[in-house]
Amino acid sequence: xxxxxxxxxxxxxxxxxxxxxxxxxxxxxxxxxxxxxxxxxxxxxxxxxxxxxxxxxxxxxxxxxxxxxxxxxxxxxxxxxxxxxxxxxxxxxxxxxxxxxxxxxxxxxxxxxxxxxxxxxxxxxxxxxxxxxxxxxxxxxxxxxxxxxxxxxxxxxxxxxxxxxxxxxxxxxxxxxxxxxxxxxxxxxxxxxxxxxxxxxxxxxxxxxxxxxxxxxxxxxxxxxxxxxxxxxxxxxxxxxxxxxxxxxxxxxxxxxxxxxxxxxxxxxxxxxxxxxxxxxxxxxxxxxxxxxxxxxxxxxxxxxxxxxxxxxxxxxxxxxxxxxxxxxxxxxxxxxxxxxxxxxxxxxxxxxxxxxxxxxxxxxxxxxxxxxxxxxxxxxxxxxxxxxxxxxxxxxxxxxxxxxxxxxxxxxxxxxxxxxxxxxxxxxxxxxxxxxxxxxxxxxxxxxxxxxxxxxxxxxxxxxxxxxxxxxxxxxxxxxxx
Amino acid sequence: xxxxxxxxxxxxxxxxxxxxxxxxxxxxxxxxxxxxxxxxxxxxxxxxxxxxxxxxxxxxxxxxxxxxxxxxxxxxxxxxxxxxxxxxxxxxxxxxxxxxxxxxxxxxxxxxxxxxxxxxxxxxxxxxxxxxxxxxxxxxxxxxxxxxxxxxxxxxxxxxxxxxxxxxxxxxxxxxxxxxxxxxxxxxxxxxxxxxxxxxxxxxxxxxxxxxxxxxxxxxxxxxxxxxxxxxxxxxxxxxxxxxxxxxxxxxxxxxxxxxxxxxxxxxxxxxxxxxxxxxxxxxxxxxxxxxxxxxxxxxxxxxxxxxxxxxxxxxxxxxxxxxxxxxxxxxxxxxxxxxxxxxxxxxxxxxxxxxxxxxxxxxxxxxxxxxxxxxxxxxxxxxxxxxxxxxxxxxxxxxxxxxxxxxxxxxxxxxxxxxxxxxxxxxxxxxxxxxxxxxxxxxxx
Numbered sequence: 001x002x003x004x005x006x007x008x009x010x011x012x013x014x015x016x017x018x019x020x021x022x023x024x025x026x027x028x029x030x031x032x033x034x035x036x037x038x039x040x041x042x043x044x045x046x047x048x049x050x051x052x053x054x055x056x057x058x059x060x061x062x063x064x065x066x067x068x069x070x071x072x073x074x075x076x077x078x079x080x081x082x083x084x085x086x087x088x089x090x091x092x093x094x095x096x097x098x099x100x101x102x103x104x105x106x107x108x109x110x111x112x113x114x115x116x117x118x119x120x121x122x123x124x125x126x127x128x129x130x131x132x133x134x135x136x137x138x139x140x141x142x143x144x145x146x147x148x149x150x151x152x153x154x155x156x157x158x159x160x161x162x163x164x165x166x167x168x169x170x171x172x173x174x175x176x177x178x179x180x181x182x183x184x185x186x187x188x189x190x191x192x193x194x195x196x197x198x199x200x201x202x203x204x205x206x207x208x209x210x211x212x213x214x215x216x217x218x219x220x221x222x223x224x225x226x227x228x229x230x231x232x233x234x235x236x237x238x239x240x241x242x243x244x245x246x247x248x249x250x251x252x253x254x255x256x257x258x259x260x261x262x263x264x265x266x267x268x269x270x271x272x273x274x275x276x277x278x279x280x281x282x283x284x285x286x287x288x289x290x291x292x293x294x295x296x297x298x299x300x301x302x303x304x305x306x307x308x309x310x311x312x313x314x315x316x317x318x319x320x321x322x323x324x325x326x327x328x329x330x331x332x333x334x335x336x337x338x339x340x341x342x343x344x345x346x347x348x349x350x351x352x353x354x355x356x357x358x359x360x361x362x363x364x365x366x367x368x369x370x371x372x373x374x375x376x377x378x379x380x381x382x383x384x385x386x387x388x389x390x391x392x393x394x395x396x397x398x399x400x401x402x403x404x405x406x407x408x409x410x411x412x413x414x415x416x417x418x419x420x421x422x423x424x425x426x427x428x429x430x431x432x433x434x435x436x437x438x439x440x441x442x443x444x445x446x447x448x449x450x451x452x453x454x455x456x457x458x459x460x461x462x463x464x465x466x467x468x469x470x471x472x473x474x475x476x477x478x479x480x481x482x483x
Numbered sequence: 484x485x486x487x488x489x490x491x492x493x494x495x496x497x498x499x500x501x502x503x504x505x506x507x508x509x510x511x512x513x514x515x516x517x518x519x520x521x522x523x524x525x526x527x528x529x530x531x532x533x534x535x536x537x538x539x540x541x542x543x544x545x546x547x548x549x550x551x552x553x554x555x556x557x558x559x560x561x562x563x564x565x566x567x568x569x570x571x572x573x574x575x576x577x578x579x580x581x582x583x584x585x586x587x588x589x590x591x592x593x594x595x596x597x598x599x600x601x602x603x604x605x606x607x608x609x610x611x612x613x614x615x616x617x618x619x620x621x622x623x624x625x626x627x628x629x630x631x632x633x634x635x636x637x638x639x640x641x642x643x644x645x646x647x648x649x650x651x652x653x654x655x656x657x658x659x660x661x662x663x664x665x666x667x668x669x670x671x672x673x674x675x676x677x678x679x680x681x682x683x684x685x686x687x688x689x690x691x692x693x694x695x696x697x698x699x700x701x702x703x704x705x706x707x708x709x710x711x712x713x714x715x716x717x718x719x720x721x722x723x724x725x726x727x728x729x730x731x732x733x734x735x736x737x738x739x740x741x742x743x744x745x746x747x748x749x750x751x752x753x754x755x756x757x758x759x760x761x762x763x764x765x766x767x768x769x770x771x772x773x774x775x776x777x778x779x780x781x782x783x784x785x786x787x788x789x790x791x792x793x794x795x796x797x798x799x800x801x802x803x804x805x806x807x808x809x810x811x812x813x814x815x816x817x818x819x820x821x822x823x824x825x826x827x828x829x830x831x832x833x834x835x836x837x838x839x840x841x842x843x844x845x846x847x848x849x850x851x852x853x854x855x856x857x858x859x860x861x862x863x864x865x866x867x868x869x870x871x872x873x874x875x876x877x878x879x880x881x882x883x884x885x886x887x888x889x890x891x892x893x894x895x896x897x898x899x900x901x902x903x904x905x906x907x908x909x910x911x912x913x914x915x916x917x918x919x920x921x922x923x924x925x926x927x928x929x
Contacts, residue, residue: 072535380865395850395852397852397854397855397857398855399855400822400823400825400854400855400856401822402853402855403851403852403853404850404852405849405850405851405852406848406849406850406861407847407849408847408848408849408863409845409846409847410844410845410846410847410863410865411843411844411845411846412835412837412843412844412845412865413842413843413844414837414840415837415838415839415840415842415867416867417837417865417866418864418865418866418867419863419864419865419866420862420863420864420866421848421861421862421863421864422860422861422862422863423848423850423860423861423862424858424859424860425850425852425857425858425859425860426857426858426859427855427856427857
């Protein structure tokens, strides 16, 4: 059974269940296809949003209408038909499976290789779990702990209801509604997402990654995330999962905004392993994401780490605006493309404040017939005295049908700033493989070891357990592509 | 843009072209290319700031002015060009005044038999044959408006032909002089270099100007290298402070050939260089090094393309920039490695030195690799002189300003010192010294 049919099977099972009427029909009434002002009003109404939120959406929608889908990225795809998309649907409850035996063995094998604990496997596959590992109870414990610390962590819809003053103040402040085509679309129709507020002086008592993983849910097509760290606050957040994710929505246009005030520290990690299409490049998810953080205060720090292995097309540039003096921006990325995948990813570091520093480490691996591009901007403003940037982007090619591209833009208007950029492109040396084979490793193991060495600088930035899984993920992704 | 808007727009270059009356060369390929390019000009418009490649190079200062074709009779005398002459090239000097070949100022008597340097209209038949084969195909005038403009209005292109197996002892100096003493003029010099198998030559293209008026130069140079040949190409751009200079230096490399190009630019109000090297056969090597000095309101823009079309080739690019005053420098270095062009070793380095508070640098190194067994790297830095180095020199009794001058001078020399023509190196050293304000003595010159 192929992976896609598994997803279909789940869908079929799901629709069967609804027929028996566990839920009322009204709740599953689907929206008509396409987008207009009425649809947006309806979305806002269903979510019971205040007036200002609706205005925000409508404004974004009008901007979106005037915008054109960008075609400058180095990716080629058939543009989605925006009139055929259903922009809102109420979350469906998936049928509970009785045991892991009902799950596609291929998926289980992947989990096994990734080393995902048994109870999490069940969670991910929506298998009923026993009381000890019940996600709800675990989540409740976590929630209590967070509340004690004063951290607000909830869905963005809840935040709009419960903390409107915070959402109103910060939403759209980093990525304005008219920022770009996909951000405008997201601002108009976003369904849900996460909201995190860490008050002054609070160090978030746990990695929000852990919480999120247990609480893994359908993120939806137009996800919106907003994270605010007040003076001296610290938070680490992980989005996504190493486990393969199958989603029937082809277009994903998420927006993530980070705000760091004085001395705050935000660490945002992403592991993305969405459906990349089959080996002939049919299907797969378009991942068009706008992510940006602003170091608003002095001595603030924002760090992006990403491991991108899935999606047919990845198109994202997590950026940092270094506005406060002495603020720090970091970007660590591994982007792996195989078969017909295309990735155009990188970062922007905008230095505005004095003595701002940024580091960019980007590792691209292309295999099969894929195309992998790094595109980055480092801009030193006129007042950014003493700003420093250091960028490295390395590419590795496996096979002669793929391509690696680098498009770094570097602009400096300050003569006390210094910017260094270096990039290399190479392949795995035959002598390296030979050496490892001599030591008793087979070819695939040898390649996996070399690839992991290549990505080490990025993996060490990931939370511990994900680093281990990411390592395995890469070798699974490259299985059979070498030889 | 709709057709209507298109029609309403005045085509700036087309207007300039209509005013020209280019000299007939009698070479069919050149005349045909001229007609085709003139046609293209009525369709194309000037690139705008919305074009990615022209984003940092506003053409307004050019378009605001009207330029007339430079007249054939000009008062340029030997004394006007004396300062730019190169002693080694005394017997191989071609002087082009306002785009016209000047027999009085040129001297090409002592070239070895079978070699030729001079206008295409006087070239022997075997030389014209090669012009017919390759003219316009290397510089690719179908690609942009300025190269097409040059193709349409150039008079009598200069041809350099080096015969099989001949190693030229002395460099050939092609000096382009524009006389803007009386009016604002434009010129479109064109050079075509053909190196037969196993030949070895050095060609220096040099651009100077005279007069206070603004002028506009579009220059195109094409080099074709047969197997195992070697061309060392130097392009010096030292136009007057009112000039607008846009040039393309294109080359096509044969098997085992070696093209070394050095571009030194410190003149003109705004200038753009577009080196384009097609590494189109195995075991070839291309070097495209550049040195850019900008001060006051100068704008420099370099868009280079190194295209590796065949396996087993190497390339090297070092582009150094010193920006002072309100100077602005733009660099975009594209390196392509095509599919199946395995075992390529390509190296690119861009270094930018910002000396003043108001200088701006934009750089965009770009690698596009479609083959897996390659070694490609690029590096780019923007920075200033190291405090420690300046302090070290100060502690040895050198004043701060002298220390800065010396260090800047040393920084620039990395490009110049590779040029194997002593008197040219000397001239360039003085140029750099004058730019940095360093005082150098003859014994200091590398």
